[in-house]
Amino acid sequence: MTIMTNPRLLEQLNYPMIAVFLDLCQTRNLSLTARRLKKSKSQVSTLLKKLEAITGLALVCRQGQTVYLNEQGLSLGKSLFALVNLTQFASQLSERHLRHGQVPVLSTMRLKIPIRFFGGGMSQALIRSVAICRRLYPDVFIACEFFDSYNYYHYHQTAWALDGAALGEMRINYCLNAREAEQTLSPWVLLSTGSRRPVAIDSLEALKHYQLLIPKMPWEIMQQMAAFLEARGIDFVYHHTDYTQLLAQELPADRVLLVNRLLLTQGLCRGHHLAPFPADLRVGFDIACSGSHPIFADFEAIFRRIVHKPAQYFPRWRAQHTLRQWQYFHQILVAGSVVGAAKQLYLSQPAVSKQLNQMEKMAGVPLLVRHGGQTLRPTPVGKIYADIAKGMAIASDDLLRQVATQRAYQRQDLNLGILPSVDKNSHLLDLVMNKISKWQRQFPELSINIIEERHQHLLSLLHNQEINLAITEANAPSLTQYPISQPEPLGLVIHPDVLPTPMPDSLSWQSVSDYALIVLRHGTGIRDLIDQQCSKLGITLNIAIESDSLNLNQRWVTSGKYATILPRSAMGSSIERGEVAFIPLSPTVERVLKISHLSARRLNAFEQSLLDSLRGG
Known part of the structure; x- marks a missing residue:
């Protein structure tokens, strides 16, 4: 049988795996990521393979020294970043306030941005800006909601915010008709492999000597270039592969990629020659805000400053608590006790208690207190942890859903x-x-x-x-x-010769005790319905045999040896042929599929x- 999703994925997933994945998004090089994360190249490779193993997905492709995300990797990036964003917020908040017993008033800024993950320069600017603003405003959680205009795949993210003030929303979007004074306009560039060219690309006429490729990228940006070339009679080819993947491959000498500079980074361009597109065609972005908190102005200024810088690597991720601890903590709160959480998680009570104790030790303050018997309630600091844990559960659910969706695509x-x-x-x-x-x-x-x-x-x-x-x-x-x-009433299915003449229109459940029965074993739905009714009426049936073999049960009933209790459709053909009779039971018990x-x-x-x-x- 094909396994759908690893049910213990969240317990096996850890931050070193996510850190390697996110860093490779931008470096696309194992050696460089190993140096940045202070690990050996083999450690980085092992962590990446473990992430692929627990998700059951091939997330990256290799082209020489370049390691790049494939479609599955691009689909999971946003969900993995959502987990990291929450944990980094929790770590910063704990360092500033929570571990000292301080309970700040929290608020949420909602940010919507039109990128895949990893989406080049926009991704780098986003994550750097979030990290900087997190340090400036540790009490404000920046909830990032990704949307993209790739028409072949739509990412569905569950909206969530902290219990606290909603500061408003910032929405970043591409703008194709930006004002000339706009400082964030980005030109188109030509990317090719190698340096030898038969004709210099210094005019639109020169483009006709090459096969122009427009790779998969945000729809509005792609359509801007397509419309420009079509209007001038310049041939081009749409490529179904994402531009981040094509840039990892060596292009034939006569092929040139067209990509807007806004989408590129130093890591993406490595190994390619860049030349300006021979026409003034540009893409910008608009930032609209619905809030007055200072974080909006600061975030916008930081984002605009960073977005055009060629090399702005992500910050190094650090986590105070493991994903497993957040998962167990949330389940304890949902269940109200460690015992209840252990049952829900299919784990032993000591295993859950151990993770809770480690979490409280790292937090530096108690998170839960007993409230009458075994019931646990969060402390003031624990309430903030509980809120973050709820967000972690939602983000984790999104991740599992993305994994299941991609495995369905793959499988x-x-x-x-x-x-x-x-x-x-x-x-x-x-x-x-x-x-x-x-x-x-x-x-x-x-x-x-x-x-x-x-x-x-x-x-x-x-x-x-x-x-x-x-x-x-x-x-x-x-x-x-x-x-x-439709509801189907249960009835006695029995050989006609065993019944009295004339055949009754119905039988009471009590009268069924007069017949030897063969019934399904415990653990079947129909048997549960039968047992519940007998318990309700205080009767005991004459059960001669319990059997899960439907074929054997049917043959025994048609032979007249035993009767059984089933809905009519379960033996409809035998009833129509007159081999057995169906007598409804009173009071009525119905089976619904x-x-x-x-x-x-x-x-x-x-x-x-x-x-x-x-x-x-």
Whole structure:
């Protein structure tokens, strides 16, 4: 079976891995990143391989000495930065206030910026500006929301802010018709490999001697150059590869890349010759603010100053607490106790307590206090930690969703769990065949794996994230469930010769005790419904055999040896042929098929589409 997502990814993920990943975004060189992070080249390589292993994704490609992000890497960059942004804020806040027992009033500045991650100079300016403003205003969290105009992939980020004042929003966007006095206008450049050229590129006419490539980049910027060339009859080719990836490759002598300077960095340009585009065509950006706090003016000034500097490396990341500690701390608060958190995390209580103790030791102050028995409540400092931990949980959820989405792209399949069924007329088989076939016509590039297991095993597969969705038939507190079938009453399925004449229209649950039964074992949805009803009525059924073999159960019932309790559709064909009879039971107990997924995990676009298809008419 294909594993969907590593269920322990957040416990295995650590900051050294993220630091290597983010640094390689800009250096694109293992040796340079190793020097910057004060590690050996082999250590850097090992950390990168571990990150790829726990995500199950190939995140980088290698071209000679250059290491660059592929599409999967670009898709995860924003989610990884969201985690780093929160942890750096927490570290700065702790150093200034929290470890001294001070409880500052916090606020949030929301920042929206149109980049992928890594997006060249805009990315460098963003992260440097956030780091500088974090030192100037340690009580203000800068919540970065990324949006991009790449039409092939859309990043969905969950909005979140600290409990506190909302200072307002800053929005940075590309501007193609900037004022001449604008100081942040960036020209287009020509990038080529090597220095030998048959014709100097000093005029638009000279461009006709080359194959001009416009790589994948923000849509507005790409369209500016495309429209300019089309209007002048200059041939060019769109390239489906992101410009950051193409710049890692050696270009043939007759090919030239067209990229705006705003998107470039020293690391991206390494190994390429840059020449100015022979026309005054430029791109700028606008910054709009809806807040009056001084941080807005300072951030804008810093960003404008940094964005055009050729080499502005990211700051070195440092973290006071591990991702695992933040995860456990959040779960303790959700559960209200270490015991409850351990159950939710499927860990021992000592393992969770150890991480909490280490977190409090590093914090320098107590974070939780007991409140009657085993219940834990946050201290004043702990409340701030709790708020940050909630943001970490949301950012982590976004990361897991991005990993699952990219694995679906990479794998091009989804895993659906269904309940066993032997009757060709069962409602379950009708649902699966008709609705999934319709869904597959919408996504022909995706395949679907059907995993047939009984109810309890499907729950286990969902919890281990080995399947994406499951069709279940009983309620489960850890799942989000949606009905996908009409309610079906349970009834006694029995050989006609065993019944009295005339055949009754219905039977009471108490009268079922007169018949020897073969029923499904505990852990199946229908058995749970039967047991709950018997407990409610205070009766005990005459259960001769418990069996999960539906084929064997069916043969025993049709032979007249035993009766069973099922919905009508489970043995509909045998009932229609007169081999067995179906007698409704009173009071009525109904089975409803449900499409289910883990409540703690948000669905990616493909999973949501399949769920909607199964819920639809």
